[in-house]
Amino acid sequence: MGLKHRGILRIAYVRLGLNDIRLTQSLNFYRDRFGMLESMRDSERAYLRCWHETFQYNLVLEQTAENQLIEIGFHVRDEEDLDHLTNKIEVAGIQVEQSAANEPLNGMGRSISFTIPGGQRLRLFADMAQSGYVTGFESPDWVTPRELRGTAAPMFLNHVGLTSADPGATIDFLSDVLGFGLSEKIVSEDGKRLSGLMFRMCRDVGGQELAIFPGEDGHLHHIAFTKEDPNDILVIGQYLREDGINIDSYGPTKQSYGNTFSLHFFDNFGIRLELCCGGRNIDAHPESEPVIWDESELSKALSYYDADVNPGFLDHSL
Amino acid sequence: MAISRFSYANLRVMDLPKAVKHYTETVGLRLVESDDQRAYFQADECQDHHCLIVSLSDRAGIDHVGFKVNDPSDLVEAAEAAAAHGLAVRDVPLGEIAGQGPGVMITLPSEHNMLLFYHADKIGYAGGMHNPTPGVSKNKIGAKVTHLDHTLLSCENAQPTVDFLTKVFDFSLTEKVVDPGGNLIAAFLTCTNTMHDLALGPGPNGTFHHMAFGMHSRGEVLEGVDILKEDEVPTLEYGVSRHGIAGVTTIYFHDPSGNRNEFYNGAYQAAGKPDLVPPIVWDVENFPRGAFYYENQIPETFFDEVT
Numbered sequence: 305m306g307l308k309h310r311g312i313l314r315i316a317y318v319r320l321g322l323n324d325i326r327l328t329q330s331l332n333f334y335r336d337r338f339g340m341l342e343s344m345r346d347s348e349r350a351y352l353r354c355w356h357e358t359f360q361y362n363l364v365l366e367q368t369a370e371n372q373l374i375e376i377g378f379h380v381r382d383e384e385d386l387d388h389l390t391n392k393i394e395v396a397g398i399q400v401e402q403s404a405a406n407e408p409l410n411g412m413g414r415s416i417s418f419t420i421p422g423g424q425r426l427r428l429f430a431d432m433a434q435s436g437y438v439t440g441f442e443s444p445d446w447v448t449p450r451e452l453r454g455t456a457a458p459m460f461l462n463h464v465g466l467t468s469a470d471p472g473a474t475i476d477f478l479s480d481v482l483g484f485g486l487s488e489k490i491v492s493e494d495g496k497r498l499s500g501l502m503f504r505m506c507r508d509v510g511g512q513e514l515a516i517f518p519g520e521d522g523h524l525h526h527i528a529f530t531k532e533d534p535n536d537i538l539v540i541g542q543y544l545r546e547d548g549i550n551i552d553s554y555g556p557t558k559q560s561y562g563n564t565f566s567l568h569f570f571d572n573f574g575i576r577l578e579l580c581c582g583g584r585n586i587d588a589h590p591e592s593e594p595v596i597w598d599e600s601e602l603s604k605a606l607s608y609y610d611a612d613v614n615p616g617f618l619d620h621s622l
Numbered sequence: 623m624a625i626s627r628f629s630y631a632n633l634r635v636m637d638l639p640k641a642v643k644h645y646t647e648t649v650g651l652r653l654v655e656s657d658d659q660r661a662y663f664q665a666d667e668c669q670d671h672h673c674l675i676v677s678l679s680d681r682a683g684i685d686h687v688g689f690k691v692n693d694p695s696d697l698v699e700a701a702e703a704a705a706a707h708g709l710a711v712r713d714v715p716l717g718e719i720a721g722q723g724p725g726v727m728i729t730l731p732s733e734h735n736m737l738l739f740y741h742a743d744k745i746g747y748a749g750g751m752h753n754p755t756p757g758v759s760k761n762k763i764g765a766k767v768t769h770l771d772h773t774l775l776s777c778e779n780a781q782p783t784v785d786f787l788t789k790v791f792d793f794s795l796t797e798k799v800v801d802p803g804g805n806l807i808a809a810f811l812t813c814t815n816t817m818h819d820l821a822l823g824p825g826p827n828g829t830f831h832h833m834a835f836g837m838h839s840r841g842e843v844l845e846g847v848d849i850l851k852e853d854e855v856p857t858l859e860y861g862v863s864r865h866g867i868a869g870v871t872t873i874y875f876h877d878p879s880g881n882r883n884e885f886y887n888g889a890y891q892a893a894g895k896p897d898l899v900p901p902i903v904w905d906v907e908n909f910p911r912g913a914f915y916y917e918n919q920i921p922e923t924f925f926d927e928v929t
Contacts, residue, residue, distance in 0.1 A: 305697065307623075307691075307791060308701055308792050309813075332922045356890070373656055381895055402826075437714060441900055441901075442903055442905070442909035445795075459891070460891050492740050505814075505891075506626065507891050508836060530891070533887055534838075586669070587626050587690065587692075588626050588691060590693075593669060596751065598753060604753065608755075
């Protein structure tokens with residue numbers, strides 16, 4: 305039966321492996337200065353969530369020998385979706401690994417994981433434990449919790465940027481197999497797709513859950529989080545600077561590509577983070593049309609307010 | 623597949639030229655096409671043909687709300703499901719409404735008409751679809767609305783409509799207001815990942831409470847208030863406020879026929895599947911804080927004035 309929102313419902317989490325003994329440095333950044341809530345800790349990992357989120361984690365940190373993007377997690381509707389997508393991914397010639405509930409991450413139901421053509425690993429699941437809203441469920445005050453004020457205090461995980469040696473192949477896989485829509489793309493003079501913004505969710509700060517950029521396979525370009533509006537982002541930029549956090553030389557800017565107001569900066573492992581608001585208004589419909597950018601307009605696309613392309617901006621950060 | 627967008631509201635107005643002036647020069651919508659009976663409008667950052675239709679009538683109010691499905695076969699399925707639920711259903715042929723394909727009109731238990739359709743003609747974003755300049759042109763007239771965000775419809779008992787929309791049409795309930803007996807007073811429903819596409823509040827069946835236009839920033843909501851004041855548009859007595867429900871910045875005002883509009887900025891996000899996340903529950907005692915966070919009381923006119 306149709307009339308059901310099937311497949312990927314929401315972007316859920318990013319899982320990072322960091323060379324960080326007892327996660328001291330990363331928790332100091334993500335919990336204490338960036339302003340995420342620590343939902344859970346086990347012997348190997350810390351699980352953090354954004355304050356407006358009920359699900360248990362948007363960021364999983366674990367100690368590894370080398371810094372790495374381990375995987376990105378997406379929430380699907382139900383077990384039927386997991387089976388259906390397993391079949392589609394295998395038909396596309398990609399191996400799917402099945403994992404039991406609470407393996408490898410706590411608080412998650414049965415899951416499947418696989419490597420996309422760009423080399424990054426995705427995990428899909430239908431169930432995740434909920435910490436509940438930090439505000440409670442009864443007549444809440446939807447206000448940034450007092451203990452997070454003065455930090456970035458992101459509301460939600462918004463999107464993840466990845467680099468891919470063949471962006472076109474990655475975009476095709478995400479569209480054809482996983483059902484992502486394309487809200488915007490950048491094309492080269494000879495018509496090759498250099499970049500695409502891929503979405504499943506339709507929301508105020510929308511148009512992308514995965515952003516595909518040209519570069520080396522398997523890497524992370526950036527992780528973006530949602531804020532309410534540009535004023536918040538400008539003020540948080542002050543907190544970040546005061547805290548000695550490395551802000552990208554673009555500074556606060558309007559990103560024409562994606563239609564967001566954004567600020568990019570780096571955690572203490574060099575991972576590029578973004579706070580964004582705005583976004584492209586588009587619906588998950590086969591007739592939705594993407595915005596198209598020419599490569600010659602890259603400077604305008606990446607930062608409307610800055611005169612030049614920031615040369616390091618397209619480099620991966622992990 | 624599924625209902626994928628709250629596409630438009632079709633309002634009734636008593637004076638078409640005044641409505642066109644209001645929705646273009648004050649609200650800031652693009653006038654897409656019009657004749658002597660109807661006018662079609664779209665916001666700057668939407669690519670479909672319209673987000674608002676106003677029809678000339680002898681009274682204000684809502685004719686119907688339009689929702690888009692993302693598979694043509696959904697229309698047949700939705701019509702059958704609605705009929706099986708005992709709801710009135712009629713086919714709306716191609717050409718009855720400009721800028722979109724054929725659809726099915728369903729009368730909800732609340733006595734509101736909901737039109738489902740698959741195809742919308744494309745007019746593109748106001749900045750264009752190719753190397754678009756972001757933001758709003760300095761030559762733009764009116765407030766900086768980006769999109770139609772949601773509508774609130776009024777009815778005597780929201781529960782049967784909520785049951786139908788969640789169980790049959792896969793809407794999610796994000797927040798609700800209940801009386802001490804547990805009866806539903808207001809419900810906030812989404813078919814996407816926003817906080818609400820369609821809300822239901824107390825009032826006579828089939829009436830219209832408001833439609834809300836989204837904006838990218840709280841600053842733009844404030845600029846919008848300045849435009850309303852300059853244009854001498856009647857606004858809610860509180861002026862700009864914040865909803866405790868959803869936690870968003872807001873102002874209410876009326877079009878020349880008395881239909882209520884809202885400017886709105888917020889970033890609240892929903893999970894996308896019914897019953898995945900329990901709804902936030904507001905009790906009556908806290909409802910004033912939920913409706914108007916700063917003022918903490920609800921003006922008497924707020925629920926009485928519907929069209």
